[in-house]
Amino acid sequence: MIASLYQQAEQLDAHDPLRDIKAQFALPDDMIYLDGNSLGPVTHAAKERAHEVVEQQWQTDLIKSWNQHNWIGLPQQVGAKIAPLIGAHPDEVIACDSISVNLYKLLYAALAIQTQRFNEQFEHLSMARRTRIVTQQGNFPTDGYIAQGVVEHYAQTLTLDYVAEDAIVESLGLDVAVLMLTHVNYKTGYMLDIAYITQQAHALGIVVIWDLAHTTGVIPIDCTLWNVDFAVGCGYKYLNGGPGAPAFVYAAARHHEQLKQPLSGWMGHAQPFAFTQEYIAGQGMLAFLCGTPAVISMSILDAALDVFSGVEMQDVRYKSAQLTRFCLLCMEAQGLLAELECISPDDSSVRGSQLAFTHTQAYAICQAMIEKGVVADFRAPNVLRLGFAPLYVSYHDIVRSVAVLTDIMQAQTYLDDVFQVKHAVT
């Protein structure tokens, strides 16, 4: 059985237009890395850049590098490289801070738009104030935590509602100010319909914020065509920018004239080096900058993004869907799906680039896989999560991973004490 799966993989790999890209990554030998949705691996270009920014730019050119190596322009430069991956214009994306901090900015920016609309219309319409922020149940925790911080500050005037992922549109109404959603669920991989939900929300006057953490770099989206208001995304997952790489913010050009966010640090000032007393927000996306950019991390992300140069995101998405399908096919052929229950959608058109399985021993199974060179991921309390990055995961890798998993499940090696010890972080 497994032999015929290897044969299928060989065929699929032979026809994969992305197969040569893996050579740009510095992956350890004999490791199959199915955790790029948690931390992407380093590319050779990123390594070179890390060396250059530390040993040449910082060491030798020191303070001059702000001009000479355009450190000051990195947030825009990185943003412009991310823009085509999400169907945005280069001047609609900027890299800065973390997703959490950026969501905070966007929630305030979205609320400011609603306040402005309210003030403009108040004398003409009997429109009640919008009092709700809506997000999905099971959203990545930090998204909700950040919204809780915002809501708390608005005391009695705002609430945060968590609604079921399959009932989002029904839950909306004229009382909703902001809809904040994650496109691909971090745990199940369930993928929402950005175009449809955005359209429905807009019909009710709602401003929508999309978290693209598990999307960018693996699933093409079209912020322009789909009329997206605001979005954030992650630099260290499928963009391979390194641990703790800066995140990014997208804001549609139509909102640029009225961008307003409270983290008004000097890098977002119209003239940061004029050192004037009064804050005046910079044009467009500049208004989202706050403190001094993390130059070294941002430089590495900048270089890492070059792996997408010349890559068609449609090819990436095609392979992403194929990889998850093929993985399920292999697991079924090996009889694994009875014991490992797949909680990701069956339909690959609503499935991100990952698969999740529940098992009471999920943590230990994950550890046993890692020990055999297949790096998977565990999410509390009982989820084994496999991420499929089409730029460096092959079909052959899938069969080998399934073969490893089959051995583990059949021999129950996960019951060994060594795999049962939990670490603080996984």
Next chain:
Amino acid sequence: MIASLYQQAEQLDAHDPLRDIKAQFALPDDMIYLDGNSLGPVTHAAKERAHEVVEQQWQTDLIKSWNQHNWIGLPQQVGAKIAPLIGAHPDEVIACDSISVNLYKLLYAALAIQTQRFNEQFEHLSMARRTRIVTQQGNFPTDGYIAQGVVEHYAQTLTLDYVAEDAIVESLGLDVAVLMLTHVNYKTGYMLDIAYITQQAHALGIVVIWDLAHTTGVIPIDCTLWNVDFAVGCGYKYLNGGPGAPAFVYAAARHHEQLKQPLSGWMGHAQPFAFTQEYIAGQGMLAFLCGTPAVISMSILDAALDVFSGVEMQDVRYKSAQLTRFCLLCMEAQGLLAELECISPDDSSVRGSQLAFTHTQAYAICQAMIEKGVVADFRAPNVLRLGFAPLYVSYHDIVRSVAVLTDIMQAQTYLDDVFQVKHAVT
């Protein structure tokens, strides 16, 4: 004249207990670096660590590094290394985000303390609400910008007052909620008295936030003895953590039970990997964390801090004051102080580790110095700023810098067209 100054320098260097530390820095040959107050140079240890974190931890150990190399504990580990430089306990300091973002957190934390006190006392005392945030005129712009963002959100209930640096205590009253000050003025080097001002503010029930950007690593302070409430500081100036290195936050242990800040991201959660829906702030300084830490930048800062191991901060301060005195002495001997007006305090006990001079051609003079291998700094509109980092600046460096400056001023080489062209950033 200059020969005797070189002789004095030789004597001073011979008796300098810090003279051997310069070897730990990878400074370019023939460069005198007087801009460590803008961007500190790289140490050999930091270079090694950059290489290790990228090429070993990230490349080879990948996601496992969160445990294996304690990425998850870096914010505390770095904080604990900074603590002795500011007279704090290791669990009172944490590294994260930028100064701007951290000031935002602290302003809210300080306001939350005032709100709580107000609510507790309201029924017993006829205490009016505190309605003012006070800061100093000429504070570094981002500090004021951030406070402006906070004040704006409180609409009619809070104001931000800029008061003269020599009239801070007189400006305080029972209507002040928060006093936010920078210890050493970024431009003039004027240094405030933390102990005295904090005491006076506390007597009026005011919570005080100190910005230690131009202090930490060069001037020892004692947060514990001086009863400091909150502080922030910079990782990339005198701590040599690299461009855009994470900043740090200090909060006195007595405030830990009631820490509250609105950027409630998952890394500040009591159990970030439990993935629960409700935000519950972590213990103590953990509550200041927000998004995923910038691991690469933070690792480099961690290694850079080792240069302070075994260094007595009193020695650093002694040399810092000596360097500024000696520089002024040399400049006076060379007849430079008539043309270059020193706007730093005469008294070194209220002077940070820097000197500032005004001149209509300050920008071009700075460029001409850089061209001759002496890296100084320009601050708009007319300030030439020299920073003195005692760990790698020698007395000999001072004389040579003054000799270079003398040549430039006498020959008026700064009038050359090449030095007159301004860059966007300096």
